Amino acid sequence: MSHPSSHPRRIGVFDSGFGGLTVLEAMLRQLPAAEFLYLGDTARLPYGAKSRETVARYAVSSAEFLLAQGAEYLVIACNTASALALDAIRAAVPVPVLGVVETGANAAQTHSRSGDVMVIATAATVESHAYLAACRERKLRAIEKACPLLVPLVEEGWIDHPVTREVLNIYFSELLDQARVAALEPDTLLLGCTHYPLLRRQIENALPRSIRVIDSAEVTAAQVAASVRVPGGGATPPAPHFFATDSPEKFRRLGSRFLGQPIHHVELIDLESSTPG
Amino acid sequence: MSHPSSHPRRIGVFDSGFGGLTVLEAMLRQLPAAEFLYLGDTARLPYGAKSRETVARYAVSSAEFLLAQGAEYLVIACNTASALALDAIRAAVPVPVLGVVETGANAAQTHSRSGDVMVIATAATVESHAYLAACRERKLRAIEKACPLLVPLVEEGWIDHPVTREVLNIYFSELLDQARVAALEPDTLLLGCTHYPLLRRQIENALPRSIRVIDSAEVTAAQVAASVRVPGGGATPPAPHFFATDSPEKFRRLGSRFLGQPIHHVELIDLESSTPG
Numbered sequence: 001m002s003h004p005s006s007h008p009r010r011i012g013v014f015d016s017g018f019g020g021l022t023v024l025e026a027m028l029r030q031l032p033a034a035e036f037l038y039l040g041d042t043a044r045l046p047y048g049a050k051s052r053e054t055v056a057r058y059a060v061s062s063a064e065f066l067l068a069q070g071a072e073y074l075v076i077a078c079n080t081a082s083a084l085a086l087d088a089i090r091a092a093v094p095v096p097v098l099g100v101v102e103t104g105a106n107a108a109q110t111h112s113r114s115g116d117v118m119v120i121a122t123a124a125t126v127e128s129h130a131y132l133a134a135c136r137e138r139k140l141r142a143i144e145k146a147c148p149l150l151v152p153l154v155e156e157g158w159i160d161h162p163v164t165r166e167v168l169n170i171y172f173s174e175l176l177d178q179a180r181v182a183a184l185e186p187d188t189l190l191l192g193c194t195h196y197p198l199l200r201r202q203i204e205n206a207l208p209r210s211i212r213v214i215d216s217a218e219v220t221a222a223q224v225a226a227s228v229r230v231p232g233g234g235a236t237p238p239a240p241h242f243f244a245t246d247s248p249e250k251f252r253r254l255g256s257r258f259l260g261q262p263i264h265h266v267e268l269i270d271l272e273s274s275t276p277g
Numbered sequence: 278m279s280h281p282s283s284h285p286r287r288i289g290v291f292d293s294g295f296g297g298l299t300v301l302e303a304m305l306r307q308l309p310a311a312e313f314l315y316l317g318d319t320a321r322l323p324y325g326a327k328s329r330e331t332v333a334r335y336a337v338s339s340a341e342f343l344l345a346q347g348a349e350y351l352v353i354a355c356n357t358a359s360a361l362a363l364d365a366i367r368a369a370v371p372v373p374v375l376g377v378v379e380t381g382a383n384a385a386q387t388h389s390r391s392g393d394v395m396v397i398a399t400a401a402t403v404e405s406h407a408y409l410a411a412c413r414e415r416k417l418r419a420i421e422k423a424c425p426l427l428v429p430l431v432e433e434g435w436i437d438h439p440v441t442r443e444v445l446n447i448y449f450s451e452l453l454d455q456a457r458v459a460a461l462e463p464d465t466l467l468l469g470c471t472h473y474p475l476l477r478r479q480i481e482n483a484l485p486r487s488i489r490v491i492d493s494a495e496v497t498a499a500q501v502a503a504s505v506r507v508p509g510g511g512a513t514p515p516a517p518h519f520f521a522t523d524s525p526e527k528f529r530r531l532g533s534r535f536l537g538q539p540i541h542h543v544e545l546i547d548l549e550s551s552t553p554g
Contacts (some may be wrong), residue, residue, distance in 0.1 A: 043331050054320050055522050148432065149426070149433055149440075152425055154431045156426055166440055167440055246327050246328050246331050247327070250328075
């Protein structure tokens with residue numbers, strides 16, 4: 001039986017903000033024939049500090065919006081929403097839904113030889129223990145660490161910066177201690193936040209060479225490309241369509257850094273007044 | 278003519294999150310006879326990244342909620358909401374409204390001898406230039422600097438910490454350069470964010486001794502105490518009543534640090550479904 005959306009032309013990408021643009025950037029390279037809709041729920045970001053109920057409510061309304069725009073496949077490019085709301089989204093929409101937590105855990109399973117994995121993420125993602133659960137399902141042992149300063153450092157633009165190196169050294173020294181206490185021999189670090197790919201080189205430099213860094217943007221794009229067959233058709237697909245729930249100007253300005261190319265048009269939408277109740 | 282709320286018993290305090298608890302803490306000391314209602318709109322924090330329209334909509338609904346709970350005087354203990362939404366709140370509610378931007382600027386006017394003032398705040402507060410405008414109205418010259426890493430450092434608990442000292446040194450070195458370029462001789466630093474009082478000692482240590490630090494929590498409480506006369510009446514007022522729009526447990530846990538005393542009960546409320554539309 002062929003599900004109509006196993007050959008999607010329109011892929012909806014959802015994040016609470018701009019970080020998911022690192023996933024979109026990788027998909028634009030790996031799925032050149034697809035058409036993309038990107039929704040950043042910027043009025044309600046960050047999801048990272050919110051409860052499961054609130055995140056699920058916000059994520060479901062965002063997913064429903066993308067479906068109403070014609071999305072035939074959804075990529076949840078937001079770790080918090082993938083961690084806290086994937087089941088709720090899958091229950092709410094009739095198209096395939098892929099989340100960055102599972103794609104990251106899949107890649108860890110493929111690459112780790114020791115079976116011992118470290119995960120860094122925001123506080124809310126860690127508190128959900130979604131990566132721990134996803135790793136356990138794949139017979140991996142995992143430890144997690146919340147790194148709440150990394151997102152603001154990226155947003156401050158302090159990428160190749162002494163403070164960022166110091167913060168990474170502190171975080172990784174604590175994480176490697178945690179691994180020793182747990183008697184693990186980690187060979188893999190999973191970047192459990194879509195902001196972190198921008199710090200990939202600094203993260204690699206702060207870690208022993210024996211540890212491989214898995215970038216959720218790259219591996220998510222690879223798994224979307226492997227699981228769908230976008231029908232070819234000669235014509236170049238239209239450029240991605242961007243939607244945001246707050247300040248299109250800010251989305252264009254900050255988002256371009258995450259996407260690695262200029263964003264020209266962003267459509268402002270209101271998800272709240274369309275929510276029933 | 279005596280406005281009924283010049284003798285308020287119930288003072289409503291509003292912030293997007295926990296930071297405003299530093300203002301409440303100072304008011305509990307300075308207005309021992311008053312009864313306080315505190316609302317943290319934690320489901321929608323931080324306001325700092327949001328547009329004027331969104332902040333005004335959120336702040337007005339929060340103010341209306343506090344009024345419905347019997348507040349007779351409102352303190353907007355949120356710099357972003359004071360900067361972007363004070364007029365909208367005043368237009369929406371029939372009680373006196375005091376915001377931390379004006380109380381901070383008033384204190385700077387009282388204390389600065391050179392008339393040259395520096396302000397540090399979140400990106401959104403600085404982009405609004407609300408402090409600049411409030412200082413100009415008081416014939417003060419002012420420069421502003423966004424310090425987006427300070428809130429996450431406070432929330433990480435890195436108060437007396439080498440990374441925080443390094444970040445403060447970088448920020449203040451840039452700010453003092455900015456003052457030199459503008460040919461100012463600042464003698465006053467205004468803390469334009471309610472998280473910053475927790476870093477007050479570290480901030481004072483990172484600055485030349487000639488610069489006086491003005492803490493918005495203390496000066497706001499002092500100005501509320503000076504402008505209202507809470508009717509005495511023998512009985513001790515009830516403990517503050519706390520409302521939050523997300524995770525009461527997290528509010529209790531994090532909030533206690535800002536308030537400097539345990540928070541036992543937090544009532545979860547939903548502002549969104551009560552919003553018309």
